[in-house]
Structures are given as structure tokens and as C-alpha cells.
Amino acid sequence: MRLAEAWRVALDALRANRLRSLLTMLGVVIGVAAVVALVAIGTGTKEQIERQVEGLGSNLLLVVPGRIEAGSAPTSSPLTLDDIDAINRVVGDRTRVAVTIASGETVRAGSRTRFSSMQGVLETTPTVFVRRLDRGSYLTRTDVSTGRRVAVLGAGTARDLFGDRDPIGRQITIGGVRFRVIGVFERLGQSLGVDRDGEVHVPVTAAQRLLGTERIDGIAIRAPDRERIGELSDAVVAALAERHPDTDFSAVTQEQILGVLGDILGVLTGVLAAIAGISLLVGGVGVSNIMLVSVRERTKEIGLRKAVGARPRDIGVQFLLEAVLLTTTGGVLGMLLGGSAALLVDRLSPVPAALTWWSMALAFGVSAAVGIIFGVVPAQRAGRLDPVVALRTE
Amino acid sequence: MSTPAIVAQDVSRTYQLDGLSVPALRGVSLTVEPGDYVAIVGTSGSGKSTLMHLLGGLDRPTGGTLLIGGRDVARLTPNELAELRNTTIGFVFQSFHLLARTTAQDNVGLPLVYRGIGRRERRDRAAAMLERVGLAHRITHRPNQMSGGEQQRVAIARALVTGPSVLLADEPTGNLDSATGQSVLALLESLNDDGVAVVLVTHDREVAARARRQIVMRDGLISATR
Incomplete structure (x- = not known):
């Protein structure tokens, strides 16, 4: 029998029992739709978080005192600006090194106040991290070296304190000390659940004076290229260890943060897909069941086909194609349903979803495989029917 | 004379039912010549249907030798047997066995698939x-x-479409009124005149009497030939 003919017979048989075919398909449709939609949501979430981490700037190396381990107590920082000079010598380019000392402070402009994260920084911050200004200008090297009391506001801070008015040149107080606003950042939105528009950047020297300390909290270095990050990380940690023998220092790269997050989310996506896969399996059992019923119902037809010359294989292929046609049609419908569901979720809810070709291809492949696997037993049973017995069936 | 279409020599067929051996045919010998017109007669349970299934290559004997178109059925694989049914034998059944959702044309064309x-x-x-x-x-x-x-004529056309040498008809008039039955028999006879061997299985003595030869079955054996 030609394959085209076998397809035609299979299609005809499914059309003869439309409702039954549809209901049987439904199991596969739901299974495939669940796999596609859940994988899309898992992938979308992963991509969103990766984008946010990458949004910090590329090739970043973050150096902090202490060990980055679960359960380790935060270490009070022994780092000072003198250490930065040492690091500048290791890196060889001071525009690639940024520092921070952070403190939550009340910021006031006229009658309006707001609680903001004050960040004492160097003038290098916009080049190390990717930060763009909406208006005004950023801190200069002179601002930092002289400890001038000037401030650059996050978009959220600027809006809360000044509303629609232009903040440039106006006075604010941070922890009761007067600063002059020289710039406003572009809006960033949230990153990892943190509002990044609520910051106030001031020269690190001014922040230290305000807080009455010499320390800095952390150092960020932007490596010239990805390959040199590891080397640079070792050199910086070694230089710091030499200057502070009593303290451990840790350096993490963006890749490491991404790697850990990606692993966790990958496992979650896998678990979601596996749970959805179970429903696909249940759909497959339904297909198997219906095919067995179909073989029994059409015993006479099988006997007649054998009498006029059908080989066992011809009959087997016919029923197998019928099962595969059921599951692949269900697979395509499931892909459409799951894909639309994912797009709706992405658009109408805060949960991100990203359709991936591999998950669609996988779902389709699995549905075809389900048809073959669960169709084989009924097909073999049909192929092996004794024509004499089959013809006698009424 | 050319090779016989079907030769059965001491053919027997025993069924195994729940461990019991039930003999349906106990040693039957007969020859169907090309262009023959044979009626196999007998009451139900006489083994005539079993014999027809064997002659048509739907079943294999458990004893004796059966040659269809000169080929030993015992030595054929299931696929070769299917091919033999497709090329050499045409079946006509009492209940027509047409595919319900299929047109007359496609029913007739089915063996060619x-x-x-x-x-x-x-x-x-x-x-x-x-x-x-x-x-x-x-x-x-x-x-x-x-x-x-009309349905039985479609079934006959289906049996003929492959150009078989033998037409096996199992009670072809059993579900028809006598006038229609007569015309179906007349059709079979005109095909026989064209050279196709016809083997008719029936319990109707009048129908059997029209054949050139009659083989009477009883208790799995040939009890008489006329």
C-alpha cells in the first residue's frame, strides 16, 4: 500500500468519528499546550532576570569584603580610598574602577522629603555601570577630590522632590547637609525587585564626611574584555589581601551571578515541563485506549482488507498512522493554544513569557512520538488479526 | 490441460479450543481446474466454510498439502499468502462486506490498493x-x-478487479430474495463462461444443482461428489 493511500484511509477513519477523534485529541492538546505555555513562562522569567543582571553593565567584577556564602555574617569593610589607588595600579585604568559607600538618608527639598539610598561614588560610575543622565551633568573628578556637596538624583527621587519642576541648580539637604543638584538620571525601573530610581549620587568624599567615616563598602571594576575578568579578579583580590591580611575578599562576576540564577530557573522550567509532560502522557494513554476500541469496532473491515490482499504490515501502518495523525493534529492545536496562552499571560499579567522554537518543536515531536508509542500496540493487534476470525465477527 | 487452479490433498484443519482439539476438516482431497464450476454443499458445521477459507488462502491446513495457483500454502509467509489472495483469488461473501463510507467505485478498487x-x-x-x-x-x-x-454485484466486481483465476463465493445468495439471487447466480455463471473458475459454497441444493460439479461435505469429510 502506498503511504499516501494509508494517510487518506487514516484521515477518513478519523473523520467518520469526529466527536470521538476530537475528544481523544483533547488530551494531547491540553498536554502540549501546558508544556508550551509553562516552558514559555519559565523561559520568559529567566530572560527577564538575565536582562536585569546584564543591565548592570557588561564585564563587571564586583569586589566586596567577606565571603559570599549563604549564612556568612556581613563583614564590616576595612576598605578605604587608599585601597582604590592600589587597585587603580593593578587595573591600570582608573576610569574602569568605581566605588560605593551607601547609606539610607532622608532627602529634603523645600517642604518635600523622601527616604533615599545615598551613594557615595567616584566620577567613574556612569562608565563602569551603564548609567545615562536625563539632564544636567554627572560628578567630576574635581567634585570628588574636593568633596564638593553636589548631587545627581535618580529619576524617582527627582520626581518625588521636585515634581515637574527642573531640579538642576536647586538645593536639597541630605541628612541635614545642603547639596546642590547638578544632574538627574534616566529612568531605570526595577531590577531584581529593587527600585533603582530612588538613588542620590554624591562624591564619595562628601559622603564619607557626612557619615563620619573613611570606609568604602564595595568596589566594581569593568574589565576590558570577558577573557581577562578571571585574571583581573585574582590580581585585585591578591592586592587587597596583601593590604588587609586579616580580611577575606570576594570577587564575583556577572557570569557567576547569571550562572547561579540561570541554573535555578532552568531547574524550575524543567520541573514545570515535566509536570505538563505527565498530562501529555495521560493523553497518550487515551489515544491508545481509543485505538484499541477502533480496532475492535473495525474487525470486519480488517478481515475484508486482509481477504483482498492486505499484508499484516499494511493494516498495522494504517492504524499507526491513524494514531499519529490524532496526536500530531492534537500537537499542532496544543502548540497554538499554549502559544496563545503564553502571549496572553505575557501581555495581560506581570508574569513574562517567551515562546521558544525548541519548546514548540519538542512538544510537536513528543506528540508524534506519543502517537507512535501508544499506537503500536493497537496497530500490532490489528495487523495480527486472523482474517477468518475477523470476517466472522458481526 | 494446464495446471489446476487449486489442489487439495488429504487436507485437514484442527482448531485448538481451550486445549481441546476440534477437527473441522479430517482429510479432504479435491481439485479445482481452471474454468471449473464447483458447488460445495453441506449443513452448517459440516466443514464447508473451513474448506472455503483454506481454498482461499485465508487459513492454513494443519495436515495434508494445499496448492493454490501451483504454490504450496504451507511454505508461504503471511505476506506471500496475502499476495496470493490478492492476485489469484476473488472472494464473495454472504454479507457482501463492503466498506460502508466508501463509494462503489472505491470499494471495487480496494484490492488494487x-x-x-x-x-x-x-x-x-x-x-x-x-x-x-x-x-x-x-x-x-x-x-x-x-x-x-446491487451490493453483491459490487462485491463481485471487487472480487474480479484483480483478474483472479478462482472466484470463491460463500453463500452469495444467502441474504438475497430468490429473484435477485437468480440474477447474481447468472452473473457468476456468465463470468464462469469467460473462463474464471467459480467455487460456490451453499447449503441450498437448488443453487448447488446449477454447478457443473457438486461436493457434499459432512462431518469434515467429503461424503459424496456428483
Whole structure:
């Protein structure tokens, strides 16, 4: 029998029992739709978080005192600006090194106040991290070296304190000390659940004076290229260890943060897909069941086909194609349903979803495989029917 | 004379039912010559249906030798046996066994499907065969749109479409009224005149009497030949 003919017979048989075919398909449709939609949501979430981490700037190396381990107590920082000079010598380019000392402070402009994260920084911050200004200008090297009391506001801070008015040149107080606003950042939105528009950047020297300390909290270095990050990380940690023998220092790269997050989310996506896969399996059992019923119902037809010359294989292929046609049609419908569901979720809810070709291809492949696997037993049973017995069936 | 279409020598068939051996045929010998017209008669349970299944290659004997078209059935694989049924034998059944959702034309063309013949040629040959049995006007009708006699003619056209040397008819008039039965028999006889051997299984003595030879079955044996 030609394959085209076998397809035609299979299609005809499914059309003869439309409702039954549809209901049987439904199991596969739901299974495939669940796999596609859940994988899309898992992938979308992963991509969103990766984008946010990458949004910090590329090739970043973050150096902090202490060990980055679960359960380790935060270490009070022994780092000072003198250490930065040492690091500048290791890196060889001071525009690639940024520092921070952070403190939550009340910021006031006229009658309006707001609680903001004050960040004492160097003038290098916009080049190390990717930060763009909406208006005004950023801190200069002179601002930092002289400890001038000037401030650059996050978009959220600027809006809360000044509303629609232009903040440039106006006075604010941070922890009761007067600063002059020289710039406003572009809006960033949230990153990892943190509002990044609520910051106030001031020269690190001014922040230290305000807080009455010499320390800095952390150092960020932007490596010239990805390959040199590891080397640079070792050199910086070694230089710091030499200057502070009593303290451990840790350096993490963006890749490491991404790697850990990606692993966790990958496992979650896998678990979601596996749970959805179970429903696909249940759909497959339904297909198997219906095919067995179909073989029994059409015993006479099988006997007649054998009498006029059908080989066992011809009959087997016919029923197998019928099962595969059921599951692949269900697979395509499931892909459409799951894909639309994912797009709706992405658009109408805060949960991100990203359709991936591999998950669609996988779902389709699995549905075809389900048809073959669960169709084989009924097909073999049909192929092996004794024509004499089959013809006698009424 | 040319090779016999079917030769059975001391053929027996025993069924195993729940560990019991039930003999349905206990040693039957007969020869169907090309162009023969044989009636196998007997009461139900006499073994005539079992014999017909064997002669048509639907079943294998458990003893003796059976040659269909000169080939030893015992030595054929299931696929070769299927091919033998497709090329050498044409079956006509009491209850027609037409595919319900399929037109007369495609029912007749069905055996050609298993020869790998394309749809166009199948339909051409089926149409010619329907014309031969007098149903040129029923080509696109489905079984439920035709009378019993017409359905049996479609079944006969299906049996003939492969150009078999033997037509095996199992109670072909059993589900028909006598006038329709007569015309179906007349059709079979005219085909026989064209050279196709016809083996008729029936319990109707009048029908059997029209054949050139009669073989009477009883308790799995041939009890008489006429």
C-alpha cells in the first residue's frame, strides 16, 4: 500500500468519528499546550532576570569584603580610598574602577522629603555601570577630590522632590547637609525587585564626611574584555589581601551571578515541563485506549482488507498512522493554544513569557512520538488479526 | 490441460479450543481446474466454510498439502499468502462486506490498493468492472444507497478487479430474495463462461444443482461428489 493511500484511509477513519477523534485529541492538546505555555513562562522569567543582571553593565567584577556564602555574617569593610589607588595600579585604568559607600538618608527639598539610598561614588560610575543622565551633568573628578556637596538624583527621587519642576541648580539637604543638584538620571525601573530610581549620587568624599567615616563598602571594576575578568579578579583580590591580611575578599562576576540564577530557573522550567509532560502522557494513554476500541469496532473491515490482499504490515501502518495523525493534529492545536496562552499571560499579567522554537518543536515531536508509542500496540493487534476470525465477527 | 487452479490433498484443519482439539476438516482431497464450476454443499458445521477459507488462502491446513495457483500454502509467509489472495483469488461473501463510507467505485478498487496502484488507475479499472456487472450507473453510490443485489454485484466486481483465476463465493445468495439471487447466480455463471473458475459454497441444493460439479461435505469429510 502506498503511504499516501494509508494517510487518506487514516484521515477518513478519523473523520467518520469526529466527536470521538476530537475528544481523544483533547488530551494531547491540553498536554502540549501546558508544556508550551509553562516552558514559555519559565523561559520568559529567566530572560527577564538575565536582562536585569546584564543591565548592570557588561564585564563587571564586583569586589566586596567577606565571603559570599549563604549564612556568612556581613563583614564590616576595612576598605578605604587608599585601597582604590592600589587597585587603580593593578587595573591600570582608573576610569574602569568605581566605588560605593551607601547609606539610607532622608532627602529634603523645600517642604518635600523622601527616604533615599545615598551613594557615595567616584566620577567613574556612569562608565563602569551603564548609567545615562536625563539632564544636567554627572560628578567630576574635581567634585570628588574636593568633596564638593553636589548631587545627581535618580529619576524617582527627582520626581518625588521636585515634581515637574527642573531640579538642576536647586538645593536639597541630605541628612541635614545642603547639596546642590547638578544632574538627574534616566529612568531605570526595577531590577531584581529593587527600585533603582530612588538613588542620590554624591562624591564619595562628601559622603564619607557626612557619615563620619573613611570606609568604602564595595568596589566594581569593568574589565576590558570577558577573557581577562578571571585574571583581573585574582590580581585585585591578591592586592587587597596583601593590604588587609586579616580580611577575606570576594570577587564575583556577572557570569557567576547569571550562572547561579540561570541554573535555578532552568531547574524550575524543567520541573514545570515535566509536570505538563505527565498530562501529555495521560493523553497518550487515551489515544491508545481509543485505538484499541477502533480496532475492535473495525474487525470486519480488517478481515475484508486482509481477504483482498492486505499484508499484516499494511493494516498495522494504517492504524499507526491513524494514531499519529490524532496526536500530531492534537500537537499542532496544543502548540497554538499554549502559544496563545503564553502571549496572553505575557501581555495581560506581570508574569513574562517567551515562546521558544525548541519548546514548540519538542512538544510537536513528543506528540508524534506519543502517537507512535501508544499506537503500536493497537496497530500490532490489528495487523495480527486472523482474517477468518475477523470476517466472522458481526 | 494446464495446471489446476487449486489442489487439495488429504487436507485437514484442527482448531485448538481451550486445549481441546476440534477437527473441522479430517482429510479432504479435491481439485479445482481452471474454468471449473464447483458447488460445495453441506449443513452448517459440516466443514464447508473451513474448506472455503483454506481454498482461499485465508487459513492454513494443519495436515495434508494445499496448492493454490501451483504454490504450496504451507511454505508461504503471511505476506506471500496475502499476495496470493490478492492476485489469484476473488472472494464473495454472504454479507457482501463492503466498506460502508466508501463509494462503489472505491470499494471495487480496494484490492488494487494493496498492489500499490495509484488512485486514478484504480478508479478506471473499478469503473470498467462495475460496468461489467451492470452497475455503471451506481459508481458513486455508497452501500447504503444500493439494494442487496446491487451490493453483491459490487462485491463481485471487487472480487474480479484483480483478474483472479478462482472466484470463491460463500453463500452469495444467502441474504438475497430468490429473484435477485437468480440474477447474481447468472452473473457468476456468465463470468464462469469467460473462463474464471467459480467455487460456490451453499447449503441450498437448488443453487448447488446449477454447478457443473457438486461436493457434499459432512462431518469434515467429503461424503459424496456428483
